[in-house]
Amino acid sequence: MMEKHEPERVVILGGGPAGLAAGKVLADHGRPCTVFEQDEAVGGLSRTHSYQGFLFDLGGHRFFTKKNELDQFLRALLADELIDVARSSKIYFRHRYFNYPPTLLNAFFGLGPITSAQILLTFLREKLRYQKPAIVTLEDWMVSQFGRAMYEIFFKTYTEKVWGIPCSQGSAIWAAQRIKGLSLLATLKEAVWPGTKDRPVSLIGSFKYPAHGIGRISERLAQEIRKHGEVRLNSRAAQILHDGRRVTGVRVQTRDRQSYDFPGGRFFSSIPVTELVQNFDPPAPPEVLEASQALRYRDLLIVVLLFDAERITQDTWIYIPDPEIPFGRLHEPTNWSPAMSPPGKTALVFEYFCFETDPIWKEPDGRLIEMTRESFRRIGLAPGAADRIIGGCVVRAKKAYPMHEIGHEQPLQILQEFVNRFGNLTLIGRYGTFIYNNIDHSIETGIQAAQNLLGARPAGTGAIPPDEYLEVKYE
Ligand SMILES: Cc1cc2nc3c(=O)[nH]c(=O)nc-3n(C[C@H](O)[C@H](O)[C@H](O)COP(=O)(O)OP(=O)(O)OC[C@H]3O[C@@H](n4cnc5c(N)ncnc54)[C@H](O)[C@@H]3O)c2cc1C
CATH class of the missing domain: 3.50.50.60 (FAD/NAD(P)-binding domain)
Incomplete structure (x- = not known):
């Protein structure tokens, strides 16, 4: 009818x-x-879910725009609900935590002089090339911006974890859309002269977030x-x-x-x-x-662990490229806004990038929560915190990312x-x-x-x- x-x-x-x-x-x-x-x-995808009084996004969502009209639209809409959140990200690599995006200085102290020299040399090689190669794939783009060593060490594994395909099969358009302007030079400039007007969006130091x-x-x-x-x-x-x-x-x-x-x-x-x-x-x-x-999509599975603890981490996002660890990123909503958890409690949200045809998609929730608890222990982020877990839940989000193959x-x-x-x-x-x-x-x-x-x-x-x-x- x-x-x-x-x-x-x-x-x-x-x-x-x-x-x-x-x-x-x-x-x-x-x-x-x-x-x-x-x-x-x-x-x-930008919905905030709730479970037993805990609020969480599907992976922490920051709102950021360089356009005045959109900024005004958001401010008018949410008025006094908006809070400022300081951005602070880390990446877990070779059993250590580095700042993200990684800077040369950070890599130097964390990876030692030989690896740092490799990073610098392969970066300079790209910059000094007389004939620049065509930028077709995601790999081409990252190598051109960071040099081969930095690409192999930091970016390849994480990106492949997110997309489930080799970087050589991803289109450079992905990076152009997503991490526009980000390069080793940009991260170095940011380290020396923080807060320049033209900094890439990926390096923005703070952002607006609705308290709930x-x-x-x-x-x-x-x-x-x-x-x-x-x-x-x-x-x-x-x-x-x-x-x-x-x-x-x-x-x-x-x-x-x-x-x-x-x-x-x-x-x-x-x-x-x-x-x-x-x-x-x-x-x-x-x-x-x-x-x-x-045309294909990448799906996303979220496991949320609830803790009887005030705070577990200091950061807005923590990236986990290590292929041995099944999740790719985690965040603590309470670091974004204290209103996201009941008083005295907190939660961690773990992102598993996958296809809905992968076996993990069909794993029972209890098994996924147990697996996440175990991997959380292994990354050594907060020793002892796993003993304060008081519950958990799972959310499956189909078609989380359009794939630019x-x-x-x-x-x-x-x-x-x-x-x-x-x-x-x-x-x-x-x-x-x-x-x-x-x-x-x-x-x-x-x-x-x-x-x-x-x-x-x-x-x-x-x-x-x-x-x-x-x-x-x-x-
Ligand atoms: C893990 C993750 C982290 C992210 N982080 C950020 C971030 O930090 N900052 C940021 O700005 N963006 C972030 N994003 C991107 C952001 O979530 C999306 O850009 C945004 O939600 C897109 O809005 P949309 O309305 O275009 O699409 P969607 O949010 O996908 O909304 C589409 C809607 O259509 C509905 N729908 C689908 N099919 C039908 C149908 N047949 N009939 C009726 N309804 C239907 C869906 O249920 C959905 O509600 C992130 C995304 C993910 C997955």
Whole structure:
């Protein structure tokens, strides 16, 4: 049965930061909109979960933007909820902890003069090369920025742990988007002249954080939307209905197995673009469906250990590249905001990067908690702390990262060209654009799409201008 609505209602697929930011801008302008979110809460990957009074993000989420407009948007939204958090990261390597990103000085004292000399020499070799090699793979990019020794020692193992593929198969676009401007030279400059204006985003020393977790951004956005529009939870966009030129509605499936058709005039989609095209009814052409199968995602499993202790670590993130240790990163939410744990208690959140087809995905929660406790003991981070564990829980997040493998551009283009045939459908967010982005970027795509629709900005796809993402600085 098709629900009846005013013809220009905007339908938004996905209640993460991108979809909700779009909805807020529309609601602010009195434009009717409905957000469909498959989960029981908003936030997507930026949701803050809770368990027995402990709050935690899926891996600590910092909000950072260099754009004034977005900064103002966040401040206006969260007002007095924002706190300043000092960034401090470490990397566990050869049974020791180093600052992250690693500096030459740090490596010198930690790794000794011979390894440090290798780092310096291989870095200089890259910088002094007469003919610079083409930068195609993730490995090419990291070697060019850090030199081969630093790449082999620090970056290769961690990056391969995150992605589950060799760095030689990852696209350089990943690094360009994610750790833009970061290089050995940049980290050295930062050590000598801290706080320069042009420092890479990866080296930013402090950031804003909502006292009750990053999920507050999405919760506040949803509250704003509900003043004029609606957010329907437990509602999956199961099929995309269309007439070949325009999307006409979505078939919604609720958790309690109800199904109904919902019409709309305009559609914004922040759900995985692969899933979107696979659910077109009538179906998308075979070549489009084939392209959608070629794009992959990396999944994430989180184990949270609860402690009867005030504080276990001092840092915001701790990276664990060691292949012998099954998790890749951990953080202590209480270091981000004391409000994240009950008084006198704390928690550690361990990230396992994996594919949902890996055996670990199906391990029972109890076994995962035990395995994490054991590995936590092995990394020697806080001797004795494992004896103060009072509980734990597990969260599995599918499609946590879009994978930028070599050759992913062509299938992505096929999907984008197909979607562009539908004049009233706009792709937004991390999964609409299939870009390994951050919250601020996702919010920006949502705001732009809404503003385009309202006529506040020139027409466009809603995507962030390419230079923000694709520029790589070689110094
Ligand atoms: C471990 C980790 C750490 C991160 N750290 C940071 C950080 O420090 N700083 C930062 O800025 N960013 C960080 N990010 C990235 C950030 O989480 C994302 O950029 C952001 O959440 C993307 O927002 P989005 O709305 O585009 O997508 P999502 O958050 O993925 O939201 C999409 C929503 O669509 C819903 N959905 C999917 N399919 C359907 C369907 N068929 N029907 C209805 N709903 C559907 C999903 O349930 C989800 O709620 C991190 C990500 C991860 C995984």
